[in-house]
Amino acid sequence: MQGQLGLEGIPSKLVRVTPARLSTWQLCPRKYRMNYLDRPTPSRSGARANATLGAVVHNALRAYFDLRADQRSPERASALVREHWKSDGFADPEQAADFRGRAQEWVRGYVAELPAGETPLAVERWVSAPVGSIIAEGRVDRIDERHGELVVVDYKTGRFGLQISDARDSLALGLYALAVRKQFHRTCRRVELHHLPSGTVASWEHTAESLAELRDRAEQLAAEFQRAADELALGGDPESLFPVRTGRHCSWCDFRSHCPEGRQAAPDLPSWSALETG
């Protein structure tokens, strides 16, 4: 992947930072350690239905944009959801079928609203570029080209709608915009969250200043987790370097079976509990 990205010559001290690493560190340093540093990686809990649902929708939309423009239609998009469907984590076949139908409708309605024949510049594109003291990288759901500028698009399938502040304050979207600017040598200011269940878009137009603020925040977090990792490698105490941060999120943590504090802090919930079942 690096060869494709032309990263030769980057000093090795730059820390690779993905949005997932940042969010995991912010959520719980112990989870970060188990996910990214402990080897072998501790066993994870089983699949969760909401994650399966999100993956299916992402895969269907990727396949949709892989089609020639004249082969795309709302019906084809709906059929792609069916073709990519998985039932991992759902309560039973009935619940899975219910959500497969919902996802088909979400995707059908979503593509019906897209400008006819619009083809993104890139879909599910891995981006990676030096940004300040870090290498910002990750897989962008979609990069659109509009009015001569590039736009970062991220799909969401959660049960809650999104606010403008979700797009404005998103470290993930900010990092993607910074990496896209560097990698494509193009202007990229606009970031968008596309919420499939409600068919709404939360968007934000960054300035150089607002992107610099997000970059500073990412650099600060990266410095924190890199410092902790370096001290751990030198024999530091894992519990103090990577403290637990308990909360409701512990109910959905992949590593709760290895974490007594997390199990005490939040109840074990079924794998379909994050779905909108009403």
Ligand code: SF4
């Ligand atoms: S269960 Fe909670 S406290 Fe434990 S590792 Fe997971 S997120 Fe952290």
